[in-house]
Amino acid sequence: MQLPEQSVLEPPLSSFASDNAAGALPEAIAALAAANVGGTPAYGDDPWTRSAIQSIQELFDCPAQVGFCWGGTGANVVALGSVLKRHQSVICSEQAHINQDECGAPEALLGVKLVDLPTEDAKLRPEHIVAAASVGVGSEHHVQPGVVSITQSTESGTLYQPAEIAAIAEVTHDHGMLLHLDGARLANAAAALGVSVSAITSEVGVDVVSMGGTKAGMVFGEAVVFLDERLGGEFRFVRKQLAQLPSKMRFISAQFEAILKDSTWISAASHANQMAARLASGAAKIDGVTLRRHPEVNSVFATLDRDVIAKLQAWSFFWDWEESINEVRWMTSFDTTEADVDRFLAGVRAAVAGERLG
Numbered sequence: 001m002q003l004p005e006q007s008v009l010e011p012p013l014s015s016f017a018s019d020n021a022a023g024a025l026p027e028a029i030a031a032l033a034a035a036n037v038g039g040t041p042a043y044g045d046d047p048w049t050r051s052a053i054q055s056i057q058e059l060f061d062c063p064a065q066v067g068f069c070w071g072g073t074g075a076n077v078v079a080l081g082s083v084l085k086r087h088q089s090v091i092c093s094e095q096a097h098i099n100q101d102e103c104g105a106p107e108a109l110l111g112v113k114l115v116d117l118p119t120e121d122a123k124l125r126p127e128h129i130v131a132a133a134s135v136g137v138g139s140e141h142h143v144q145p146g147v148v149s150i151t152q153s154t155e156s157g158t159l160y161q162p163a164e165i166a167a168i169a170e171v172t173h174d175h176g177m178l179l180h181l182d183g184a185r186l187a188n189a190a191a192a193l194g195v196s197v198s199a200i201t202s203e204v205g206v207d208v209v210s211m212g213g214t215k216a217g218m219v220f221g222e223a224v225v226f227l228d229e230r231l232g233g234e235f236r237f238v239r240k241q242l243a244q245l246p247s248k249m250r251f252i253s254a255q256f257e258a259i260l261k262d263s264t265w266i267s268a269a270s271h272a273n274q275m276a277a278r279l280a281s282g283a284a285k286i287d288g289v290t291l292r293r294h295p296e297v298n299s300v301f302a303t304l305d306r307d308v309i310a311k312l313q314a315w316s317f318f319w320d321w322e323e324s325i326n327e328v329r330w331m332t333s334f335d336t337t338e339a340d341v342d343r344f345l346a347g348v349r350a351a352v353a354g355e356r357l358g
């Protein structure tokens with residue numbers, strides 16, 4: 001399809017609101033069509049699912065138990081619900097998606113308590129965990145620490161180095177807990193760090209991963225990966241009860257297989273990260289824009305005057321982040337082009353200069 005020529009003040013074609021606002025990778029779309037070949041057993045007893053599970057086991061370099069879910073919140077709740085008892089808690093950052101952006105799903109559906117700790121950059125540190133895990137242990141008046149949940153890359157666009165995850169895993173296990181990793185943006189993290197997926201999961205003591213497919217370029221679908229397969233004993237029942245068992249599972253499995261092939265998802269995430277770096281470098285040169293930090297992955301956090309934010313949001317929507325300090329989040333994705341970034345920057349420049357947009 002020929003897209004229309006745009007003048008510089010027309011909004012960019014791709015959205016900076018979220019990596020969820022992007023379409024899907026052509027490889028994922030082609031895989032959906034290729035899997036549409038008549039009947040096959042439902043609920044995962046199909047060749048696409050067997051093959052995708054094997055690819056994910058190879059990715060994590062261990063005989064993991066792997067299962068597919070519809071969405072990211074669902075995968076998190078299923079992962080946690082498979083390994084927790086109702087009197088146990090999840091220690092996480094206050095900024096964690098499970099805490100702030102899942103409508104209370106872990107508490108509501110699992111009946112467990114989230115112990116959300118204040119963190120400046122959305123990263124838990126071993127000392128946070130030691131302090132939180134030492135409260136009320138063994139007393140029936142207190143929740144018992146069950147799981148530590150970290151996000152890689154984090155909701156604030158920061159990264160855990162492999163050694164930082166290893167240190168967290170050590171204190172987590174020393175306190176008798178398991179380590180869950182919300183990997184909705186696992187590909188962005190692996191790409192930014194330039195390491196394998198196993199180097200930030202199975203090799204450093206993570207026990208269970210919510211592995212993102214949607215933000216990595218699929219139409220829908222996430223995986224739950226138990227890196228010690230013995231931990232996944234309850235998984236199949238928990239997944240069904242939490243309404244996360246896809247009947248036509250081949251359409252999720254086929255997409256995973258397609259994006260993992262030739263590390264397509266890592267290349268796509270790397271591109272998204274580079275576009276965020278380009279956006280940040282350009283924005284940092286604009287008077288009236290302050291960046292929290294140079295992006296480590298695919299999100300840019302910027303502070304601007306409120307009236308400039310409103311004007312820009314009306315032109316090309318993005319989310320407020322910390323409204324009290326006029327901070328917004330701009331996200332890039334695999335489909336963000338250099339032209340999109342440059343057009344968006346032109347809009348920011350114009351808005352700051354008081355010019356009309358659109």
Ligand SMILES: Cc1ncc(COP(=O)(O)O)c(C=O)c1O
Pocket residue numbers: 071072073074097098151154155182184185214
């Ligand atoms: C860190 C993180 N985890 C999980 C999710 C998945 O959420 P959803 O249920 O919208 O797919 C998201 C989506 O924004 C996220 O940012």
